[in-house]
Amino acid sequence: MEKRYDPKNFEDRLYREWEETGCFKAVRDDKKVPFTIVMPPPNITGQLHMGHAMDDTMQDTVIRFKRMQGYCALWLPGTDHASIATEAKIVREMAEEGLTKEQLGREGFLKRAWEWKDKYERRICTQIKKLGSSCDWSRLTFTMDEKCSRAVREVFVNLYNKNLIYRGDRIINWCPTCRTALSDAEVEYAEENGNLWHIKYPVEGTDVSLVVATTRPETMFGDTAVAVNPADARYKKYIGKNVVLPAVGRVIPIVGDEHADMEFGTGVVKITPAHDPNDFEVGQRHNLPVVKVMNEDGSMNGNAGKYAGLDRYECRKLLLKELEESGALVKVQPHAHNVGHCYRCNSTVEPMVSKQWFVKMQPLARPAINAVMDKKVTFVPERFAKTYYNWMENVKDWCISRQLWWGHRIPVWYCSDCGAEICEKTDPKVCPSCGSARIKQDEDVLDTWFSSALWPFSTLGYPEDTSDLEYFYPTDVLVCGYDIIFFWVSRMIFSGLEHMRKIPFRDVLMHGLVRDDKGRKMSKSLGNGVDPLEVIDKYGADSLRFSLLQGVAPGNDTRYSDAKVEACSNFMNKIWNASRFVITGAEGVKVLPVGEVKLSSADKWIISRLQSVIKDVTITMNKFELGVACQIMYDFMWSDFCDWYIELSKPALYGEDETKKQAVISVLVYVLENSLKLLHPFIPFITDEIYRSVPGTQGTIMLAEFPRYNSKLAYKKDAAAFGGVMETIKAVRAVKTDLDCPPSRKVHIYFATEQKRLISANKDSILKLAGAKEITFVSSPAEAGEKTVAKVLSVGTLFIPMGDLVDIEKERERLNRELAEVTAEISRADGKLQNAGFVSKAPKKLVDEERAKLNKYIEMREEILKRIENL
C-alpha cells in the first residue's frame, strides 16, 4: 500500500476495471431476487451539478448495498432529451452564429440537436462515472432512443383510443419566448409589484360608467363582456345592458356572474375569455365570443387596432397614456400579484386560448392516488405523500403538445381532403377514411415529461413483453428530489398503473436541494454553483460522496461546503492509515478466522461492537437512512476501531508472544475487512483499493458479501465488562490532565477492585493507554500511600500517588466537582425511584437498572467523601 492516501492513484483505475470486468452488468438470474433502480435521466442540457452528485451517490450506495447482499442489482442509467430546455440552448448557440431555426429547417435543426445530444450525453456519462456510479452502462438509454419512441407511440395511441388524449381549444400557458404551450406544472409563480388600473367603461345610452379594475389593460382589446356579481346591489340593475369599450368603441354586454368578487377592486371585472382561465369559463357560461389579441411572440395582433405589432408591454404603456388623456383612466393603485413565469426561460407566461393536445387526468389520477393510499408505493419520508395527494386530487388536464421541434413528434396525421384525424401505431401512408395521400403529420412534439413518465418500463423493453420487464419491473426504489414529484413521480405512477397495470416502484426516496454554504440555492445567476468534478479532482470521489450523505435526513435540504468535504477527506485518510497499520502488521503472519483464536477481552469487545454496527447499518440502510448509517460507520471506524482497538492491539502486536500476536492480527484483519465491506457502498474506491491488500481477500470488494450479524460473535457480557477497562484508562488520563501531569510521566496505579481478573488480563493495555508504569491491587487506601489522588469508578477505586506533583487544592476542587456530579446522579436516580408511578409502570428491567445505578452512585459518593476528608 502507498504510504499516502491519494485517490488519484486508484479511482480511475478501479472504475475502469469494474466496468471492464462487467461488475455493473445486471443479467437476469432466477436464483436471485432482483433489485432495480432506474436513474432519473439527467437533461442533456449541460453538465452535472451537486444535486445530481447527491442523487447519484444515494442511488449508487443503495444499489451497491443490495448487490453485496446478493440481489440481482440493476441500476439503469440514461439521459433525457429535455425538449424545451435543450431546444432553447441550441437556439441560443445558433443565435451566436447568426442562425435561426427557420433558416436550418426542421431536418437541419434536428441534425444539429442530435450532435448536441452526442456531445453532452458523453460528457454527462463521464461525470457520472467519476463519482463511482455502478450503473449498467450496457443499458444506457436516451429518452428519444428507438425503444423509448416506440413506448411513447404505443402509449399515445392507446390513450387516444381510450379517449384519454384529446385535442381542443383551451386556455393554456403560453411562453412568448419559447413560443410554445406549457403545462401547468411548468409555470412558476412569483410575486411582482404591479398596478391595478381603474378604467371607465361607459354604459351604452347613458351618461354613467362602470369602472373596471385590471392588472393587464392591454388585454381589453379582447374583452367580450364585463361582469358584476348578480347579488351586488350597486350594479345588478345594469345586467343586460351594454358598455362601450374605451379606445376600441366596441359594444359588449354586462353580465351577471358569481366570478365577480364584490369585495375586490370596484366589483366590476372585464371579461377576456381568450386570455384568462377564469374569464374563459365565464365566457363559456354566457356564450361570449373569444377574441385573441396577441401573437405567439407576445406582440399584439390585428385585434389591437393601431397597436397591432407592438410588444404587449409597449402596447400597455401607450394604451394607458391614451386612456389617461381621454379621461378613461380614473385611478392607478399599486398592487402586488403573482405572475406566472416559464420555468425554463423565466419569461412572463401569457394565458391564451390555443388548440393543443391534452391528457384527461381524472380517470388516471384515481388509481394513482389509491396506490399510495394502499401503501403499494411508499414515500420516504412519508410526508411527501401528502404533497402528492394534494396535487393529484386537484390535477387538471395535462397539456402535452409543444410547439417545438426537438422531441417526440405527435403521432397524429390530418387528412387535407376529408379532414380525418389519424392516430395509429404505424405511420399512415394514406387516409384510411378517404384514401387520400394528402395527409400531414401534426407539427408539434410532446412534452418531455410524457416520455419520462414511461421511464421505468420503456427502458426495460415496453411495449415488448420482454424477459427483463418481467424480471426487473416493478422497480424497487426511485431516488429523486422532491422538486419533481409533480413533473415526474406522479406521472410515472399513473402511467405505470395505466400501461403496465402495476406500480412503477415500491419506494420513493426523496432528497432535497444541495445549497451553498450560506444556505442559498445554487444557481447560475448567483454564480455559487460548485462543480462536482472540481471537488473530486481536489479531494477524491469518496470524500465528496461521504460529505453528501453524512448528516442528511431523507427529504431534507443540505448544504455543501468545502470544509465538510475536507473533514470527510480526513476520514478517508484515517481509514487509509489504519488499514496500512493492520496490513503491515499482518505481513508474514498467518491470519486465522477469529473463531479459531483465543480472544482477549479487548478482542471480544471490538468484535462485539462490530456485530452491533453490522446490525444497525443493515437496519438503517433498509430504511434508506443513509445519513445515519454513515454516522454509525464513522463513529465505529474512528473512535472504536482506530482510537481504541488499534491502540489496545499494540502491546500484543509488538510483544513477544507469537500466539497473542497472531490472535490480535487475526482480529485486526477481521474487523478491517468487515468494516471495509460495510463502508463500500458509501465510499467504493478507497474500500476496494485497500481490500486488495487485505490478507485472505480475493478480487473486488464490490462482489463480496455484505457482512451479516453473527449472534455467536456478539459477546455482550464480555463487551460490557470491557467497559470497565476503558473507564479505568479514561480515568487515569483525566486525572493526569487535571493535575497537569505530563503525559510522558508514568504513574503508579493502585486499584481497590473486585474485578482483579479483568484488570490483570488487560494490564498491558491499561499501562500503555493510560500512561502508567505499574498496577498494584490494594484492599485499603492506606496501602497506596499517604498522598494519593483517588478516582471512584464503577469497577473500583483508583489511587495514584502523585508525590509532590499533587496540588492539594486542585485535588480538593476536583473531588468536589466529582461529588457534585455524583450527587446529581443520585438525586436523578432517586427521584425516579421515589416516583411510585415509575416503579409500578415502567418496565421492570428499567427500574432494576435504575436501582443498580443508584446503589453504585451511593457507594461512589461515600468513597469521594472519605477522600475529601483524608485530604
Added chain:
RNA sequence: GGGAGCUUAGCUCAGUUGGGAGAGCAACUGCCCUACAAGCAGUGGGUCACAGGUUCGAGCCCUGUAGCUCCCACCA
C-alpha cells in the same frame, strides 16, 4: 387562501416505536508515543423557539403562539 417543513452547543446539522442531550467544524489545555499532526489525549459550551396538555417519564406525542423556509392555489 390551503398545505408542508424548520427553530437542538459559537457555526452546520443528526437524533424514527417517548426511558439518562450527540457529531463535524470552531474554541481552550497538553502532547511529534514507530498507522495517521489530515493526528492523539483532555476540557468548556445547550431551560432541545415559546406556552399549555397527555404520561411515572417528552427534543420526540397532542393543542396553541411566534419567527423563518418551501410547495400548491389564486381576486381581475
